Amino acid sequence: MIDRLAPSQRPPGANSGTQRWESLLFCHWEIDPAQLRPHLPAAMELDTYDGRAFVGIVPFKMRHIRPSWLPHRFAFNFLETNVRTYVVHNDRPGVYFFSLDASSRLAVMAARIGWSLPYHFARMSSEQCGDEQIYQSVRRGGHAKHRVAFRVTDHLGPSVPDSLEHFLFERYLLFVEKNRHVYCGQVHHDPYDVWSAEVTEIDDQLVTAAGLPNPQQQPALAHFSPGVDVEVFAIAR
Template sequence: MIDRMTPSRRPGGANAGTQRWESLLFCHWEIDPETLRPHVPAAMDLDTFQGRAYVGIVPFKMRDIRPSWLPRRLAFNFLETNVRTYVTHNDRPGVYFFSLDASSRLAVIAARIGWALPYYYARMSVDDSDDTSRYQSVRRGGAAEHRVSFRVAEQLGPSAPESLEHFLFERYLLFVEKKGRVFCGQVHHEPYDVWTAEVTEMADQLITAAGLPELGQRPALAHYSPGVDVEVFAIRDTGVMR
């Protein structure tokens, strides 16, 4: 039985840093678990909802980012877009990232060295000038682009436990392979205030750049959250070899 509530509780001790995630657009596509399985490390199990697996793209604003030792006045901001799916490791539910594009070279270098996460530098922009928001990203060298426009629709509020929304959004652990071992990182924040979203335009190359099959240019599900304040805790070795 997978315990989906314990990871949402704040771990003891001091955090390693804080940040704010703002204006998140969660786009999800359903994918055949057998098609997805070869793209996820063997040490991790696919996490499915009623037998269905999902791939997500999440563009958002990273704000007020700082490690715990850095003065607040020196915190920095950037844009990010990640491609993800959902996994379990030792029956703990979390996120597995196929890629993370960021508009900060410093963030890319730090995350690759410190967390072994597949970050890429990209030119990114966001436009919130009217009732339609627009994110755009072009990975360095033009290797992959992503463009999406959307409107916020109906407020759903915090996700109910055991719902699909809770399965997709309330993820507090990430798993990554590093030097042949599985590591786990944890974050803590209040539950997302979730809204439905209407995607009015999308052009994506990030999914296929990750080696996944083409899933279509419009997501099956689109949701929005205005944001959460986040505590980040140090990544830890799970003691499991690949």
């Protein structure tokens, strides 16, 4: 039995760092589980909601990032866009990242070395045009471009347990395979305050760059959250 609430509890002890995630856009496409499963490590199970599997693209702003030993005044910011799906390992639900693009070379280097996460350096921008927000990203070398424009619509509030929104958003564990072993990292934050979003334009190459099936251009689901303050805990086998 999968306990989907336990990972939201704060782990004991000190965190290894803090950061803030702001202006998150969650775009999700439904993909045939049989097509998605071969792209996952064998040790992880694909997590589904009523038999439905999802791939998500999440562009957002990383703010006030610092390890626990670094004074606040040295915290730094960057933009990030990740491509993800949802998995279970040892009956624990979490996120599996196919790729993460970031506008900070330091963040890319640190995450690749410290967490073995598939980060890529990219030129990225975020702008507000009237009631629309626009995220753009071009991976180093001109490969894997991404552009999305959207507007925020109806306020939904925090997700209700057992709902599809809770399944997609309230994920506090990440799993990564390193040297044929599975490692787990955990974060802690308040539940997302969620709004529905209308995607007015999207041009994505990140999903296919990860080797995944090309989804229909318009996401099946789009949501927005203003942000959360996050504690990060060390990755462990």
